[in-house]
Amino acid sequence: xxxxxxxxxxxxxxxxxxxxxxxxxxxxxxxxxxxxxxxxxxxxxxxxxxxxxxxxxxxxxxxxxxxxxxxxxxxxxxxxxxxxxxxxxxxxxxxxxxxxxxxxxxxxxxxxxxxxxxxxxxxxxxxxxxxxxxxxxxxxxxxxxxxxxxxxxxxxxxxxxxxxxxxxxxxxxxxxxxxxxxxxxxxxxxxxxxxxxxxxxxxxxxxxxxxxxxxxxxxxxxxxxxxxxxxxxxxxxxxxxxxxxxxxxxxxxxxxxxxxxxxxxxxxxxxxxxxxxxxxxxxxxxxxxxxxxxxxxxxxxxxxxxxxxxxxxxxxxxxxxxxxxxxxxxxxxxxxxxxxxxxxxxxxxxxxxxxxxxxxxxxxxxxxxxxxxxxxxxxxxxxxxxxxxxxxxxxxxxxxxxxxxxxxxxxxxxxxxxxxxxxxxxxxxx
Amino acid sequence: xxxxxxxxxxxxxxxxxxxxxxxxxxxxxxxxxxxxxxxxxxxxxxxxxxxxxxxxxxxxxxxxxxxxxxxxxxxxxxxxxxxxxxxxxxxxxxxxxxxxxxxxxxxxxxxxxxxxxxxxxxxxxxxxxxxxxxxxxxxxxxxxxxxxxxxxxxxxxxxxxxxxxxxxxxxxxxxxxxxxxxxxxxxxxxxxxxxxxxxxxxxxxxxxxxxxxxxxxxxxxxxxxxxxxxxxxxxxxxxxxxxxxxxxxxxxxxxxxxxxxxxxxxxxxxxxxxxxxxxxxxxxxxxxxxxxxxxx
Numbered sequence: 075x076x077x078x079x080x081x082x083x084x085x086x087x088x089x090x091x092x093x094x095x096x097x098x099x100x101x102x103x104x105x106x107x108x109x110x111x112x113x114x115x116x117x118x119x120x121x122x123x124x125x126x127x128x129x130x131x132x133x134x135x136x137x138x139x140x141x142x143x144x145x146x147x148x149x150x151x152x153x154x155x156x157x158x159x160x161x162x163x164x165x166x167x168x169x170x171x172x173x174x175x176x177x178x179x180x181x182x183x184x185x186x187x188x189x190x191x192x193x194x195x196x197x198x199x200x201x202x203x204x205x206x207x208x209x210x211x212x213x214x215x216x217x218x219x220x221x222x223x224x225x226x227x228x229x230x231x232x233x234x235x236x237x238x239x240x241x242x243x244x245x246x247x248x249x250x251x252x253x254x255x256x257x258x259x260x261x262x263x264x265x266x267x268x269x270x271x272x273x274x275x276x277x278x279x280x281x282x283x284x285x286x287x288x289x290x291x292x293x294x295x296x297x298x299x300x301x302x303x304x305x306x307x308x309x310x311x312x313x314x315x316x317x318x319x320x321x322x323x324x325x326x327x328x329x330x331x332x333x334x335x336x337x338x339x340x341x342x343x344x345x346x347x348x349x350x351x352x353x354x355x356x357x358x359x360x361x362x363x364x365x366x367x368x369x370x371x372x373x374x375x376x377x378x379x380x381x382x383x384x385x386x387x388x389x390x391x392x393x394x395x396x397x398x399x400x401x402x403x404x405x406x407x408x409x410x411x412x413x414x415x416x417x418x419x420x421x422x423x424x425x426x427x428x429x430x431x432x433x434x435x436x437x438x439x440x441x442x443x444x445x446x447x448x449x450x451x452x453x454x455x456x457x458x459x460x461x462x463x464x465x466x467x468x469x470x471x472x473x474x475x476x477x478x479x480x481x482x483x484x485x486x487x488x489x490x491x492x493x494x495x496x497x498x499x500x501x502x503x504x
Numbered sequence: 505x506x507x508x509x510x511x512x513x514x515x516x517x518x519x520x521x522x523x524x525x526x527x528x529x530x531x532x533x534x535x536x537x538x539x540x541x542x543x544x545x546x547x548x549x550x551x552x553x554x555x556x557x558x559x560x561x562x563x564x565x566x567x568x569x570x571x572x573x574x575x576x577x578x579x580x581x582x583x584x585x586x587x588x589x590x591x592x593x594x595x596x597x598x599x600x601x602x603x604x605x606x607x608x609x610x611x612x613x614x615x616x617x618x619x620x621x622x623x624x625x626x627x628x629x630x631x632x633x634x635x636x637x638x639x640x641x642x643x644x645x646x647x648x649x650x651x652x653x654x655x656x657x658x659x660x661x662x663x664x665x666x667x668x669x670x671x672x673x674x675x676x677x678x679x680x681x682x683x684x685x686x687x688x689x690x691x692x693x694x695x696x697x698x699x700x701x702x703x704x705x706x707x708x709x710x711x712x713x714x715x716x717x718x719x720x721x722x723x724x725x726x727x728x729x730x731x732x733x734x735x736x737x738x739x740x741x742x743x744x745x746x747x748x749x750x751x752x753x754x755x756x757x758x759x760x761x762x763x764x765x766x767x768x769x770x771x772x773x774x775x776x777x778x779x780x781x782x783x784x785x786x787x788x789x790x791x792x793x794x795x796x797x798x799x800x
Binding site: 389 | 599606630631636660
């Protein structure tokens with residue numbers, strides 16, 4: 075028999091207890107530190123983006139009294155639309171600015187003065203005249219887009235105290251702006267252009283509408299392709315396919331595809347869809363095709379997980395009633411799995427929305443000023459727009475980049491929120 | 505019930521016979537094969553189902569060995585035995601639910617009336633409409649009570665129109681003794697009912713397609729005694745119109761509801777006989793040990 079002195083179980087346990095508690099406390103601390111670090115980075119990221127981008131939602135306008143001089147617009151007085159269209163509206167603005175600042179002289183100085191107003195201002199005047207020819211001959215107070223430099227200065231993003239040669243706005247320009255501001259002719263308004271216009275070389279005229287529509291068309295194609303195909307694949311693999319070496323191989327490949335770098339899908343899209351099938355470059359159609367390739371594995375994996383989570387008792391119940399396999403899946407399993415599948419699909423779509431690399435390969439990185447109107451129009455997408463703007467040096471583009479990121483993030487949060495709501499809403503208990 | 509008797513296989517043979525092993529197996533890889541002769545009369549006069557030499561293999565493991573048994577028309581027959589004895593496996597052979605398990609293989613012959621149910625010409629859909637099943641855990645569809653019962657008739661196209669369906673649903677619920685309790689809430693989900701009610705809903709769902717045989721796999725194991733009593737009462741009533749095969753862990757239940765009882769042990773059908781006889785005068789040592797509570 076064992077002759078060792080029997081130690082009391084109480085003392086043995088107590089001896090190790092302190093160590094166990096310490097280990098647990100330590101682990102809690104690790105967790106807390108990890109979470110706080112994560113939160114700090116998220117807050118930093120948001121703070122950085124918002125502090126840089128919030129000003130892009132406002133835009134400076136200059137209000138000038140414009141005399142719609144009939145001698146300039148319509149010297150012959152026929153109100154011929156063709157004549158009205160081709161009139162020199164910039165001259166009206168120039169005249170108005172000269173009237174405001176009568177002491178400015180010299181070609182170069184005058185050009186600086188004229189550049190206070192955005193280059194698209196004459197077009198605004200033209201459309202106003204074409205809409206309402208009655209205003210010819212009258213004097214109207216017209217609100218015009220300020221140039222990006224003025225806008226940036228007014229928003230306080232250019233330091234007036236540094237040396238003139240180091241800043242993009244000259245001393246005399248600052249003086250003019252100050253004068254306009256003093257007379258209340260500078261107005262800050264909500265930047266509708268950001269949401270209503272396509273890309274532009276002039277920051278004050280650049281918007282994300284084109285990229286948003288491009289993203290929308292691309293995602294429509296992606297969803298229409300990847301969701302039905304993904305669901306069908308998941309159902310077939312999970313419910314119908316025999317379990318053998320081939321299906322194992324397919325499963326491994328699908329899991330691998332989910333981890334393939336997205337740029338590879340872009341190369342594939344370039345080679346297959348554009349070079350082989352001859353589909354148009356830069357088109358949301360091709361972008362959608364490429365992104366569906368990328369989203370498919372995600373949807374298939376989520377779909378299969380959703381299907382396996384349907385309890386086998388439901389399947390047995392249906393089969394026991396004499397339902398065929400398709401009826402079992404269609405009537406019972408799929409309705410229970412669809413919320414999970416939709417959640418997976420939405421998360422996949424959110425990923426596709428944020429994807430830029432594969433789209434660079436198929437030409438969606440081009441400068442496209444028009445808002446796309448169909449699936450085959452040249453377009454770009456929001457993340458690529460961000461990439462393009464992030465490359466540009468103007469301060470006005472920097473803030474627009476951040477604003478575009480905010481819009482993108484808002485859509486992401488919206489989509490992920492939708493996924494959570496769907497999951498909560500349609501989650502069934504059995 | 506069974507007047508004319510054909511006594512088959514009354515010898516007790518507890519050691520595996522080498523001759524059987526050699527003659528009935530094509531593959532030497534089969535493991536766990538030790539067949540025992542069945543004690544008692546396996547046949548009945550007017551059989552609903554006739555099973556002969558049924559073997560079930562899960563991959564290479566033999567789970568059911570040479571089971572031969574008749575199931576009489578409008579009788580309640582219960583299968584008892586310790587866990588893993590093959591009683592549920594055998595039950596699931598009767599409506600081919602084992603088909604859903606890819607590694608499962610069934611040999612032998614099972615006839616429903618005159619049709620060999622494992623014949624290629626028999627569609628499982630048709631078979632399962634004729635042989636309904638009630639499972640161990642109540643498993644109503646996560647749909648309304650009405651839809652649960654209406655589902656079978658709908659997929660089989662048994663009724664024309666809403667009125668006929670309403671009638672059939674009500675009738676089935678009535679026969680399952682559930683109508684009074686659910687009449688006012690037909691559109692509530694079936695899963696909102698209590699466990700016993702859910703199980704009766706499953707029975708109503710099964711009888712809505714008017715099957716010939718109802719298989720019950722431990723239908724009361726998840727239920728409390730009161731709900732169990734109700735189900736047993738129901739089984740007794742259903743016997744008039746249906747043939748019922750019930751697997752149960754409760755010997756008292758087998759004694760209460762069934763006319764014949766089959767005792768399974770390690771994949772063998774050890775003994776079959778009138779329920780009274782099995783419980784009062786078992787002829788096989790294993791049966792006796794089991795029902796007297798020496799194991800199981």
